[in-house]
Amino acid sequence: MADEQDIHEYPGEQVDVRWDRRLCIHVGECGRAEGELFVGGRAPWCDPNVVGDDVEHVVDVVERCPTGALTYIRKQGGATEVAPGRNQVVVANDGPLYLSGDLAIDGASEDMAGVRFRAALCRCGASKTKPFCDNSHRELRFEDQGAVGSTGEPSIEEGGRLEVKRAPNGPLLVNGSFTIVGGSGRVAWRGTRAALCRCGASKNKPFCDGAHKAIGFQAD
Template sequence: MSTEPITVFEGREIDVSWDSRLCIHLGECGKAEGELFVAGREPWCQPDAVSRAEVREVVERCPTGALSYRDKIGTPEPAPAENRCLVANNGPLYLTGDLEIEGAPEDMPGVRRRVALCRCGASKNKPFCDNSHVEVRFEDGGAVGSRGPGLSERGGPLRVRVMPNGPLKLEGNLTILAGSGRPAWEGTQTALCRCGASKNTPFCDGSHRTLGFKSD
């Protein structure tokens, strides 16, 4: 078995890549209807089993960026019309949009559109989620109280700065969704907690300094 983090499944019209460093096994691919992903089959992903359009649609369901595609006619995955951050119930921050993740390796193409970022403070793969929130029994329902200053426009680049031993600083047009799915906060600048200790989640309140949070 290959020890490389990325496995490429080649098709005639489109290739699919799976990055083990980002996958937290949510099952959006495996539960999708059709023959693109079939557990126990070798290989488990077969891009030629469905249409190019279906490959794109199913791969774009992956919320962590672990799955990405390379369309051989040169069509890249489009940036969503809006940048969004879902504060998952007892889980990570799911970002979608035109993302610029500071420090993300060049060989992680999926995180330019979709990524799951740790907010429990326990991930061993920071800033990415690795499901450690389950192990440490992180509890936060994803409620968002603030409405934010609002937005005058949508979309565009969203820069995500990973502050050493501190929060995630987001710059760009952004809508934050509560764990219930409710669009809650809108604005162009915010700092989100990633130590797991803020009393004002999902926003940073400086608790990382009191906690002595280490991001490495």
């Protein structure tokens, strides 16, 4: 569960924005977005009222956050975030696995609202907040450019729930229809089941090859 310093609320007249620092790895989609919804060094850093009646701008910027650290609540009701039609895993160059879709992630607490649709999962093995990324790959100088050798199935039925479970001291077990996008942006793999490396040692990344056993990887 979060403590008082983990989750920050930014109230607006028409929409509230919520930031969960446990999930944030400072990708910068919010701060680099056009407009003044997010301004570094300003107090408050996020001000939903600066966009006036343009609630959709807030929605658009918040939903760009790839880690699920940002979420929103409309004051007047209306549409909430929904899962995209395709479940997707992006293998970031020297970084985490970025998941988007209809997600059910083992290890997510009930108050991590954003990871229902967007999440960044550790694949270097060093994160202190597993299964989520905490940028430890940078300190570790983890290197993997996100090439994907296997192609998987020729076609799949898109959508549906994507379940991610943690094998104790082992890989991420992903079940459901999904696509893997390589670090180059290429749609590389399609399928309904895969074991994805989270120890950082597999020679067949992003897939597990059993290397976690050889290195004595330990994680829930």
